[in-house]
Amino acid sequence: MFMILGYPAPLMFGQLLLGLINGAFYALLSLGLAVIFGMLNIVNFAHGALFMLGAFVAWGLLEYLGIGYWVALFLAPLIVGVFGVLTEKLLIRHLYKLDHLYGLLLTFGLALIIEGLARNQYGSSGMPYRIPAALQGATDLGFMFLPNYRGWVVLAAAVMCLITWLVIEKTSVGATLRAATENAPLVQAFGVNVPRLITLTYAGGVALAAFAGVLAAPIYSVNPNMGANFIIVVFAVVVIGGMGSILGSIVTGFGLGIIEGLTKVFYPQASATVIFLVMVIVLLARPAGLFGKAA
Amino acid sequence: MRLSRRSLLGTAAVAATVPAMRAGAQTPTLKLGVLTDLSGPYQDIGGPLAIAAAQQAIEDFGAAGKGMKVEVVSADHQNKPDIGANVARQWFDRDGVDIILEVANSGVALAVAGVAKEKNKVYINSGAATSDLTGAQCNANTIHFVYDTYMLARSTGGALVKAGGDTWFFITADYAFGHALTRDVTTFVEQAGGKVLGGVRTPFPGTTDFSSFLLQAQSSGAKVIGLANAGADTINTIKQAKEFGIKQKLGGLLVFLSDVHAMGLDICQGLVLTESFYWDFNDRTRAFAERIKPKAPSKRPTMVHAGTYASALHYLKVAHDMGVAQAKADGAATVARLKAMPTDDDCFGKGVIRADGRKIHPSYLFEVKKPGESKYPWDYYKLLATTPAEEAFRPLNAGGCPLAKA
Structure with missing residues (x-):
C-alpha cells in the first residue's frame, strides 16, 4: 500500500478530510467572532453559548413544534439573532466606550448564565438529534467512507464564509459598516443610522454561531457544554488569524482543523493542545496574527 | 476601632x-x-x-x-x-x-x-x-x-471475546479511569487468547470529535473497538461510529442508562453493556x-x-x-x-x-433493546447474562491491597 510518513495513504487522506470538517466549524465560529470584534470591538465570550443555543433551538423546534432540520437551519439563527439584538441593545451597547475587559466580563457572564440555565433544565448528557433523511448514508470516496452529512457541513460552511466575506468586503453595506467602525460620527453625518448598523452586525455574528450550532446538532451530542468545548479553540483561531480579520479567521479555521486532525494520528494526546502551541509560535513571530495589521 | x-x-x-x-x-x-x-x-x-x-x-x-x-x-x-x-x-x-x-x-x-x-x-x-x-x-x-473497571472488563470484555471478538483497538479517555479500564480489559482479552492491536488516548475533557480516532480503529482491522470512556464522550463516539458506518463491534465498556436515553434506541440498539443495577x-x-x-x-x-x-x-x-x-x-x-x-x-x-x-x-450483562421492543418510557435493557457476586469482582488477594492480607 502507498504510505505517507509511515501511515497508509487512505488513512492520511481520511484524516485530512476530517480535519477540514472540524475546520469548517472553527471557521464559522471564528468568523462570527471576528466580525463582532472587528466592527464592535467586543470580545464576545458568549459565542460558544450562542452556538449551543443554536443547536438547542433546532432541537426544541423539532421536539415541541415538529419543525425539521432544513427550516431550523434558517429559523434557529433568526431566533438566536433576535436574542442577540436584545442583548446588544440592553447590555453590550453600554460598554463600547469602555475597556475591552468589560465586554469580555459581560459576555463571559452571559455565557455562564445561558449554559447554567440549559444545564439545569436539560442535564449534561444531551438530546438526540437525527441527521436529516436526505443526508443520511455515506459515499465511498475510495480512500474513505464519507458520511454525506459531513460533506454537507463543509459545503455549507464554506458557502456561508464566502457570503459573509463578500458582504463585508465587496458590497456597499459592508463598506458603510467598515467606514462606521473607522469613524462613526462622520458616517452618521451622512445620514446612516450607525447604532442600528452595529446592532445588526452583532445579530449577524451571533446568527453565524447559531447556524454552526444547527450544523453541529446531528453530529455532536446536543448538550449544554458543547459550546464551552469549542470556544477556547475558536479564540485561539481568531488570535492566530489576527483579531478582527475576516479572511484570516476563515483560512486559519480550516488550516488549524487540518493541523489538529493530523495530530490526532501522530500523537493523539496532544490534539487538544496543538492549536495553542501554534498560537504561541505565531504570537512570538507575528504578534498581530497571520493576517492582522499591526495597530 | x-x-x-x-x-x-x-x-x-x-x-x-x-x-x-x-x-x-x-x-x-x-x-x-x-x-x-x-x-x-x-x-x-x-x-x-x-x-x-x-x-x-x-x-x-x-x-x-x-x-x-x-x-x-x-x-x-x-x-x-x-x-x-x-x-x-x-x-x-x-x-x-x-x-x-x-x-x-x-x-x-x-x-x-x-x-x-x-x-x-x-x-x-x-x-x-x-x-x-x-x-x-x-x-x-x-x-x-x-x-469497577475489573467488573466491566470481565463482564462486557469477556462476553465480546467469547462472541468471537478476539482482536481489539481501544479509544481511551486520557486519565486515571480510561487507563485503568484499558488495562483491565486488556488482561481479559489476552487471557482469553485475544490480542490488542492498538489504541489511542484522547484528551479529557474537551474532545468532541472522535471520527478521526474511529477511522484509526477501523484501519487497524481489529474486530472490536473498545470504548474506554464515559458519559458525553461515549455518546459522541457511538453517534459518530454510526455516522461513519463503522462495521466493527463497539465495546461500550462503561455505558449508563442516561447515555442510552441521550442517544436514543435507534443509535444504541444491540449495544452490549454491563451494570449492577437497572431500575426495571x-x-x-x-x-x-x-x-x-x-x-x-x-x-x-x-x-x-x-x-x-x-x-x-x-x-x-x-x-x-x-x-x-x-x-x-x-x-x-x-x-x-x-x-x-x-x-x-x-x-x-x-x-x-x-x-x-x-x-x-452480581453484575448483569444487558443488551439495549430495538426501538420496537421498548414498550414504555425508559424500557431499554434486556438481560443477557448474570455474573454471580463471588465472580463479578477481582479476587480479594489479586488486587495488591494490603488490607486484604490482614
Whole structure:
C-alpha cells in the first residue's frame, strides 16, 4: 500500500478530510467572532453559548413544534439573532466606550448564565438529534467512507464564509459598516443610522454561531457544554488569524482543523493542545496574527 | 476601632453558630457530603439526582423517627482532583462532614480517598470506576460500592471475546479511569487468547470529535473497538461510529442508562453493556425507582444514583447501630463496622463489603433493546447474562491491597 510518513495513504487522506470538517466549524465560529470584534470591538465570550443555543433551538423546534432540520437551519439563527439584538441593545451597547475587559466580563457572564440555565433544565448528557433523511448514508470516496452529512457541513460552511466575506468586503453595506467602525460620527453625518448598523452586525455574528450550532446538532451530542468545548479553540483561531480579520479567521479555521486532525494520528494526546502551541509560535513571530495589521 | 461591614457580618455569623454548636453537642448531627459533577459530562450519571438519592436514603431509613439528625450537603468537584480534594478537606476540617458519597470521576475519587484516610473519615464511592480504589491504592477508610473497571472488563470484555471478538483497538479517555479500564480489559482479552492491536488516548475533557480516532480503529482491522470512556464522550463516539458506518463491534465498556436515553434506541440498539443495577430489574428496584420519582420525574436512576442511595442507607444503619457519636469519632472504626454488617437494600439486594473495601454483588450483562421492543418510557435493557457476586469482582488477594492480607 502507498504510505505517507509511515501511515497508509487512505488513512492520511481520511484524516485530512476530517480535519477540514472540524475546520469548517472553527471557521464559522471564528468568523462570527471576528466580525463582532472587528466592527464592535467586543470580545464576545458568549459565542460558544450562542452556538449551543443554536443547536438547542433546532432541537426544541423539532421536539415541541415538529419543525425539521432544513427550516431550523434558517429559523434557529433568526431566533438566536433576535436574542442577540436584545442583548446588544440592553447590555453590550453600554460598554463600547469602555475597556475591552468589560465586554469580555459581560459576555463571559452571559455565557455562564445561558449554559447554567440549559444545564439545569436539560442535564449534561444531551438530546438526540437525527441527521436529516436526505443526508443520511455515506459515499465511498475510495480512500474513505464519507458520511454525506459531513460533506454537507463543509459545503455549507464554506458557502456561508464566502457570503459573509463578500458582504463585508465587496458590497456597499459592508463598506458603510467598515467606514462606521473607522469613524462613526462622520458616517452618521451622512445620514446612516450607525447604532442600528452595529446592532445588526452583532445579530449577524451571533446568527453565524447559531447556524454552526444547527450544523453541529446531528453530529455532536446536543448538550449544554458543547459550546464551552469549542470556544477556547475558536479564540485561539481568531488570535492566530489576527483579531478582527475576516479572511484570516476563515483560512486559519480550516488550516488549524487540518493541523489538529493530523495530530490526532501522530500523537493523539496532544490534539487538544496543538492549536495553542501554534498560537504561541505565531504570537512570538507575528504578534498581530497571520493576517492582522499591526495597530 | 473602625468596624467594617465585613467584620460585623463575620462576628454575627460566628455568634449565630454558637447556639447551634451547643445544640449539636447534645444530639450530634450526621453530615453526609455528596461530592459530584454538577456542571460537566458526568452530571446526569451522578449530579443532582445523586444528592436526591442520599436524601431518599434518609427518608427511607426513617432517621427522624429514630431520633437521628442527618443532613445532606453537596458540592461540585468540576472533574478536577485538586478541587475535589480541597472540598473534601474543607468539609472534614471546617464543616463537620462525616462521610463523602458518590464522587464520579476516577481522578477525583483517588484524591478524595487520600484525604479521607488522612482525616480518618468515611468515604463510600459509588460513581468512579477505577479498580485501584480497592487495589494498590486501597485504605481502611474507603469503600467502593457499585462497579469497577475489573467488573466491566470481565463482564462486557469477556462476553465480546467469547462472541468471537478476539482482536481489539481501544479509544481511551486520557486519565486515571480510561487507563485503568484499558488495562483491565486488556488482561481479559489476552487471557482469553485475544490480542490488542492498538489504541489511542484522547484528551479529557474537551474532545468532541472522535471520527478521526474511529477511522484509526477501523484501519487497524481489529474486530472490536473498545470504548474506554464515559458519559458525553461515549455518546459522541457511538453517534459518530454510526455516522461513519463503522462495521466493527463497539465495546461500550462503561455505558449508563442516561447515555442510552441521550442517544436514543435507534443509535444504541444491540449495544452490549454491563451494570449492577437497572431500575426495571425486579419488584424491589421498581419500588425504589417509584419512590425517588417525585424528586426527578423526567429521569430514572442510574446505577450510580442507586449506589449513592444504598451506601447512604447502609451507613445510616451502621451509625444507628454503633451510636452517632462513635460513628462521628472514628472513620476507620466505622468502616470496619460497615464491612462487618451485611448490606440489604432495594437496589442491589443482599451483599457484603470485603476487607479491601470492595462491595460485592452480581453484575448483569444487558443488551439495549430495538426501538420496537421498548414498550414504555425508559424500557431499554434486556438481560443477557448474570455474573454471580463471588465472580463479578477481582479476587480479594489479586488486587495488591494490603488490607486484604490482614
